[in-house]
Amino acid sequence: MTVDITTAGAALLVYQYAAHEVSMRSTLLLPLSLAACMNAGMDGKDTASGVDDSGGPDDTGDTGDSATPEVCGYTPMPDLDAAPDVVEVDLTASALEWDPGTGVPLAAGMAFNGSVPGPVLEAKLGDTVKVHFTNDLDIEMTIHWHGLRVTPEMDGIMQMMGDPIEPGESFEYEFPVVDTGFYWFHTHMDTATTIEAGLYAPILFHAPDEVAPDCDQPMVLDDLLLDEDTRQIAPPDTDMMQLMGRLGNVLMVNGRSDRSYAWTKGQTTLWRVVNASNARYWDLYLEGHQLTVVGTDGGFLAVPYSVDDLVVAPGERYMVVVEASGEPGERYRLMNKRFQLHEEGGDMVEGDPMGDGDNPVATVVYGEGETTGTGWTQPAPDVPGWGAPVENLGHHWLLEEDMMGGTVTIDGATWPDVPMVDVAMNVDTMFEVENASEMHHPFHIHGNRFQVVDVGGEPVPAGQGWKDTFDIPPRTTVTVVSALDNPGEWMYHCHILEHADDGMAGLMTVEE
Numbered sequence: 130m131t132v133d134i135t136t137a138g139a140a141l142l143v144y145q146y147a148a149h150e151v152s153m154r155s156t157l158l159l160p161l162s163l164a165a166c167m168n169a170g171m172d173g174k175d176t177a178s179g180v181d182d183s184g185g186p187d188d189t190g191d192t193g194d195s196a197t198p199e200v201c202g203y204t205p206m207p208d209l210d211a212a213p214d215v216v217e218v219d220l221t222a223s224a225l226e227w228d229p230g231t232g233v234p235l236a237a238g239m240a241f242n243g244s245v246p247g248p249v250l251e252a253k254l255g256d257t258v259k260v261h262f263t264n265d266l267d268i269e270m271t272i273h274w275h276g277l278r279v280t281p282e283m284d285g286i287m288q289m290m291g292d293p294i295e296p297g298e299s300f301e302y303e304f305p306v307v308d309t310g311f312y313w314f315h316t317h318m319d320t321a322t323t324i325e326a327g328l329y330a331p332i333l334f335h336a337p338d339e340v341a342p343d344c345d346q347p348m349v350l351d352d353l354l355l356d357e358d359t360r361q362i363a364p365p366d367t368d369m370m371q372l373m374g375r376l377g378n379v380l381m382v383n384g385r386s387d388r389s390y391a392w393t394k395g396q397t398t399l400w401r402v403v404n405a406s407n408a409r410y411w412d413l414y415l416e417g418h419q420l421t422v423v424g425t426d427g428g429f430l431a432v433p434y435s436v437d438d439l440v441v442a443p444g445e446r447y448m449v450v451v452e453a454s455g456e457p458g459e460r461y462r463l464m465n466k467r468f469q470l471h472e473e474g475g476d477m478v479e480g481d482p483m484g485d486g487d488n489p490v491a492t493v494v495y496g497e498g499e500t501t502g503t504g505w506t507q508p509a510p511d512v513p514g515w516g517a518p519v520e521n522l523g524h525h526w527l528l529e530e531d532m533m534g535g536t537v538t539i540d541g542a543t544w545p546d547v548p549m550v551d552v553a554m555n556v557d558t559m560f561e562v563e564n565a566s567e568m569h570h571p572f573h574i575h576g577n578r579f580q581v582v583d584v585g586g587e588p589v590p591a592g593q594g595w596k597d598t599f600d601i602p603p604r605t606t607v608t609v610v611s612a613l614d615n616p617g618e619w620m621y622h623c624h625i626l627e628h629a630d631d632g633m634a635g636l637m638t639v640e641e
């Protein structure tokens with residue numbers, strides 16, 4: 130589906146995945162409801178806004194009026210090395226009873242350096258990053274630097290397969306910064322439990338000439354499935370839930386269901402969005418504001434584009450500029466729309482514990498005064514240079530549901546039996562991912578970066594940015610291209626964590 134919009138006088142072709150047509154259709158109603166919002170003075174709870182939030186649980190996800198709005202920003206991990214081109218940090222994973230905003234701390238909670246999400250790993254292009262990691266938990270683990278082109282030894286997977294970090298043990302991760310933009314790190318063993326418990330954190334790698342916007346805000350999205358009575362993480366559930374993907378009943382931005390952010394009219398706001406949810410695809414909009422996508426998984430875009438709402442699959446990132454056009458005293462809700470993981474009319478009827486309506490997930494509150502802006506301009510994009518269409522097929526993956534086995538297979542098998550994929554380094558190579566199942570799968574490939582060139586037979590216009598995680602809609606084939614500049618043995622898998630843990634994963638060797 131192709132939509133014409135006009136931004137700053139220039140007509141841009143905005144590509145929407147075919148499977149998002151449903152969501153696009155319903156957003157056609159947005160301009161009207163937004164107008165109603167404005168007239169109603171943007172009271173976060175005003176039902177005159179036309180937004181149906183009746184479907185969600187009434188005591189979670191509602192951002193309320195109580196919290197004092199936080200100032201925009203983030204906490205980087207302290208750099209322990211004085212050298213300007215070395216970033217050296219201490220990182221510890223330990224048990225932590227943290228409050229997701231329900232007022233009841235999670236007994237099974239875990240955290241990096243005592244916070245959820247963990248503090249931001251921040252560096253700039255060309256730096257060397259050294260992470261002194263300590264496992265203070267009673268489970269084995271490895272850390273994966275999602276999206277970064279590190280070496281296989283540092284990627285967490287060889288460790289996972291060979292020598293995981295035992296309870297009480299330490300490990301030194303070290304890698305050069307060759308990528309800029311927004312990434313994240315997380316544990317890579319028993320992920321449906323450990324990422325759910327809180328072991329995830331943002332990575333922000335800057336370009337050397339980058340000028341900070343007024344507001345640079347990581348927005349880590351996550352949902353939790355809590356027991357209705359105890360408000361504790363619900364224990365691992367049925368095989369069916371594993372297969373369908375575990376949707377939660379609490380929606381969090383940066384580890385809380387009740388965040389509110391203080392904004393000033395006119396400020397330049399850059400949201401760096403990552404979806405850390407086990408299975409939930411988020412579909413976000415900010416009442417009264419337009420979102421302009423300026424970057425994706427692997428850095429900034431050559432051609433930014435505007436959207437009414439932003440779909441973010443598990444593992445994916447988007448960098449979004451929001452024009453702060455509100456007036457002092459106004460408040461606007463960041464809303465999440467229902468995203469159906471399964472195709473409609475299929476064998477599976479999917480229920481969402483958040484209901485079918487839109488749910489508020491955070492609030493933006495305008496303070497007094499006005500900001501004229503720092504004149505932020507986005508850093509230069511890292512554009513791929515394929516002169517000619519790429520026809521060299523590296524592999525055609527087939528994703529299929531195995532209802533009897535209660536799992537999703539890749540090429541007819543599950544980890545570790547999925548046949549190895551072998552490809553050559555430094556050759557422009559095309560990969561097809563055919564999804565024969567009736568649900569979406571966010572497909573993630575470690576170690577290299579990719580451009581999506583075709584979704585279900587619809588060519589994707591150039592300039593859509595580097596991806597390491599991409600949605601494969603139900604019964605659709607997605608084609609991606611890579612120059613494969615990072616050799617080694619790399620894992621690829623579905624980023625629905627229940628699927629990954631159940632073996633929807635394989636290995637690819639990029640040979641030197």
Ligand code: C2O
Pocket residue numbers: 273275315317444573575620622624
């Ligand atoms: Cu974010 Cu192998 O994963």
Ligand code: CU
Pocket residue numbers: 273274275276573574575576
């Ligand atoms: Cu990864």
Ligand code: CU
Pocket residue numbers: 537569570571623624625628633
């Ligand atoms: Cu999957």
